[in-house]
Amino acid sequence: MPRISHQIELNSYPIGAIKTSDFVIRDVTLPEIGPNEVLVRNTFGSVDPALCLRFRETAPKGYFQALALHTPLDGVATVGEVVQSRAEGFGEGDVVSHAMGFREYSVVDANAEWMGGIGTLRRLDVDVAPARYYLGALGGSGITAYAGLFHAAQLRDQDVVWVSSAAGSVGSLAAQIAKRRGNVVIGSAGSAAKVTHLLDELGLDAAFNYHDGPVEEMLAAVAPEGIDVYFDNVGGDHLEAAVGALRKWGRAALCGAVSEYQSEDDACGPRNLFLVTSNELSLRGFRGSNHVDLREQVIGELAPLLASGQLKYPESIFEGLEHAPDAIVHMLAGDTVGKTLVRIGSGPDDNHTVAQ
Amino acid sequence: MPRISHQIELNSYPIGAIKTSDFVIRDVTLPEIGPNEVLVRNTFGSVDPALCLRFRETAPKGYFQALALHTPLDGVATVGEVVQSRAEGFGEGDVVSHAMGFREYSVVDANAEWMGGIGTLRRLDVDVAPARYYLGALGGSGITAYAGLFHAAQLRDQDVVWVSSAAGSVGSLAAQIAKRRGNVVIGSAGSAAKVTHLLDELGLDAAFNYHDGPVEEMLAAVAPEGIDVYFDNVGGDHLEAAVGALRKWGRAALCGAVSEYQSEDDACGPRNLFLVTSNELSLRGFRGSNHVDLREQVIGELAPLLASGQLKYPESIFEGLEHAPDAIVHMLAGDTVGKTLVRIGSGPDDNHTVAQ
Numbered sequence: 001m002p003r004i005s006h007q008i009e010l011n012s013y014p015i016g017a018i019k020t021s022d023f024v025i026r027d028v029t030l031p032e033i034g035p036n037e038v039l040v041r042n043t044f045g046s047v048d049p050a051l052c053l054r055f056r057e058t059a060p061k062g063y064f065q066a067l068a069l070h071t072p073l074d075g076v077a078t079v080g081e082v083v084q085s086r087a088e089g090f091g092e093g094d095v096v097s098h099a100m101g102f103r104e105y106s107v108v109d110a111n112a113e114w115m116g117g118i119g120t121l122r123r124l125d126v127d128v129a130p131a132r133y134y135l136g137a138l139g140g141s142g143i144t145a146y147a148g149l150f151h152a153a154q155l156r157d158q159d160v161v162w163v164s165s166a167a168g169s170v171g172s173l174a175a176q177i178a179k180r181r182g183n184v185v186i187g188s189a190g191s192a193a194k195v196t197h198l199l200d201e202l203g204l205d206a207a208f209n210y211h212d213g214p215v216e217e218m219l220a221a222v223a224p225e226g227i228d229v230y231f232d233n234v235g236g237d238h239l240e241a242a243v244g245a246l247r248k249w250g251r252a253a254l255c256g257a258v259s260e261y262q263s264e265d266d267a268c269g270p271r272n273l274f275l276v277t278s279n280e281l282s283l284r285g286f287r288g289s290n291h292v293d294l295r296e297q298v299i300g301e302l303a304p305l306l307a308s309g310q311l312k313y314p315e316s317i318f319e320g321l322e323h324a325p326d327a328i329v330h331m332l333a334g335d336t337v338g339k340t341l342v343r344i345g346s347g348p349d350d351n352h353t354v355a356q
Numbered sequence: 357m358p359r360i361s362h363q364i365e366l367n368s369y370p371i372g373a374i375k376t377s378d379f380v381i382r383d384v385t386l387p388e389i390g391p392n393e394v395l396v397r398n399t400f401g402s403v404d405p406a407l408c409l410r411f412r413e414t415a416p417k418g419y420f421q422a423l424a425l426h427t428p429l430d431g432v433a434t435v436g437e438v439v440q441s442r443a444e445g446f447g448e449g450d451v452v453s454h455a456m457g458f459r460e461y462s463v464v465d466a467n468a469e470w471m472g473g474i475g476t477l478r479r480l481d482v483d484v485a486p487a488r489y490y491l492g493a494l495g496g497s498g499i500t501a502y503a504g505l506f507h508a509a510q511l512r513d514q515d516v517v518w519v520s521s522a523a524g525s526v527g528s529l530a531a532q533i534a535k536r537r538g539n540v541v542i543g544s545a546g547s548a549a550k551v552t553h554l555l556d557e558l559g560l561d562a563a564f565n566y567h568d569g570p571v572e573e574m575l576a577a578v579a580p581e582g583i584d585v586y587f588d589n590v591g592g593d594h595l596e597a598a599v600g601a602l603r604k605w606g607r608a609a610l611c612g613a614v615s616e617y618q619s620e621d622d623a624c625g626p627r628n629l630f631l632v633t634s635n636e637l638s639l640r641g642f643r644g645s646n647h648v649d650l651r652e653q654v655i656g657e658l659a660p661l662l663a664s665g666q667l668k669y670p671e672s673i674f675e676g677l678e679h680a681p682d683a684i685v686h687m688l689a690g691d692t693v694g695k696t697l698v699r700i701g702s703g704p705d706d707n708h709t710v711a712q
Contacts, residue, residue: 269625
């Protein structure tokens with residue numbers, strides 16, 4: 001019996017900000033799986049800011065490839081349960097992560113590498129954490145936070161750290177990890193509620209709402225002596241403010257520039273680059289997908305902290321595959337907190353959460 | 357008998373490009389030297405691009421302090437001969453370097469630190485090289501070239517290296533040092549004659565005149581596969597072209613941005629910073645004055661190469677202190693090749709040169 005699956009497709013390339021009407025949901029008949037393939041019934045899909053870079057006719061040079069219209073959204077991290085397998089090492093009932101996202105059922109090639117390995121088919125240990133955590137803290141977000149702090153920024157003991165988008169999936173992890181190791185951590189976000197969250201829930205030393213004034217001034221108010229590390233999730237005026245505030249030998253870890261993702265224009269880089277020379281600063285870009293080697297360390301260190309509630313991990317979950325476009329639009333508009341997910345189907349670990 | 361000395365002073369803060377009329381030469385009566393001071397009869401003064409950052413009412417944040425009008429130009433590297441000493445370790449006839457520049461005689465405090473130590477009073481070994489070389493290859497320029505290649509850019513064996521201002525004092529050293537260790541080296545400069553010099557004299561693998569077209573296109577023509585290291589002496593369109601051409605894990609060493617030194621506006625930073633993230637690039641600023649610890653290595657390694665002529669070291673020497681303003685103006689206009697110097701007085705090693 002052929003099996004029907006629903007899937008989200010891009011219906012048109014967004015003009016300006018991404019809208020829900022740029023997507024369509026469609027029924028498809030699944031093919032029989034071939035050798036080295038598994039059929040997965042998906043439970044959760046990951047909504048990541050950088051995804052919108054692929055919703056374009058041409059993705060930026062050096063990035064994952066652009067998505068064609070009216071094709072399934074390959075390259076979106078997803079978890080689910082194997083219902084049929086022709087791949088060695090995978091069997092019915094296995095809980096897995098893969099990259100054939102935003103659809104009810106996925107046919108997954110066990111040999112295909114996605115996102116430097118982060119999205120490659122992989123069996124998950126759900127005794128350690130619920131499956132969906134492997135889409136965030138124990139997956140791309142956690143790896144990205146570690147790569148930024150320890151690889152790109154070379155975090156040191158006395159560093160004063162500023163994390164932008166600190167209420168987001170990567171930012172909230174980076175901020176808390178730095179805080180736990182004893183650094184002074186400043187967070188910024190786009191609403192008063194998020195600022196309260198950063199201070200009261202995540203326990204950061206200071207926080208500000210970047211809508212309350214020029215970023216440079218907001219930052220100076222909470223860090224009058226300057227900063228040593230900037231974890232950049234925003235770019236633009238945030239990066240320029242950081243370059244102005246970084247002390248000698250300071251380091252900025254450039255994770256992505258969500259402020260520019262939806263812009264067609266090439267934004268002006270920091271106008272104060274001279275300070276990079278005079279203060280011997282480093283601006284270092286990085287992507288989680290280049291650091292999948294950190295995965296076991298991330299899982300080993302963060303899973304116990306998530307289980308005990310020492311690490312806060314808020315989630316914004318949109319219910320139902322048909323709401324994936326809403327999830328994307330709201331996440332990019334800054335309406336969500338923590339990890340943004342789409343619940344595609346029910347799973348055995350739906351009720352597992354960490355202590356909050 | 358009071359001794360009269362001539363000295364260059366800033367007469368007005370330049371508006372737009374620096375002009376010779378912004379300077380004045382004045383006679384002053386020298387004070388008697390005090391304890392820990394020496395009196396030096398100067399022979400050569402160094403003309404450095406970044407000097408113009410101090411010819412302003414306010415120097416850029418993080419840089420050496422601005423120069424007041426109608427005061428001697430402290431902080432300009434100079435060599436000369438001690439004629440009187442009240443400082444332990446220095447005696448009459450010693451050849452020294454110091455930072456009390458652009459004047460006939462200098463009273464130098466032996467304890468005062470200048471430019472992170474590069475400009476602090478120091479006795480020179482003129483058996484190793486002529487004194488004036490300690491103002492360039494064996495001083496600030498050499499230290500800066502080393503710091504850029506090995507510290508900021510972390511030069512590796514197979515790296516393809518682009519050096520801008522490659523006919524300048526720092527650039528020509530950086531380019532040749534990289535070339536000698538086996539790297540493929542591309543140089544850029546601002547005239548056809550300089551390009552010929554880069555290819556025929558310095559032996560670089562490729563070179564272009566940035567006036568011949570958009571830098572991005574000129575670079576792509578000589579490095580179609582991209583580059584791994586960019587030694588930036590220019591900033592602006594050069595840095596943006598480099599960010600576009602740097603391959604994954606590429607590194608840019610930001611030494612200064614002469615294209616912006618004489619501009620009042622804050623120039624737009626690279627508009628393609630997204631590539632820093634996607635290709636995991638590093639942009640790292642540095643200043644020679646933070647790396648004076650490299651001095652002995654630089655002297656030890658470069659002096660024999662200079663003596664044997666294996667390292668080319670062209671000099672543009674302006675004769676007479678009264679021509680220091682010309683030297684500054686011409687150096688900034690790109691009219692000079694190699695190290696730009698002002699001959700202030702005769703010295704015992706005037707005729708020492710390296711094989712060319």
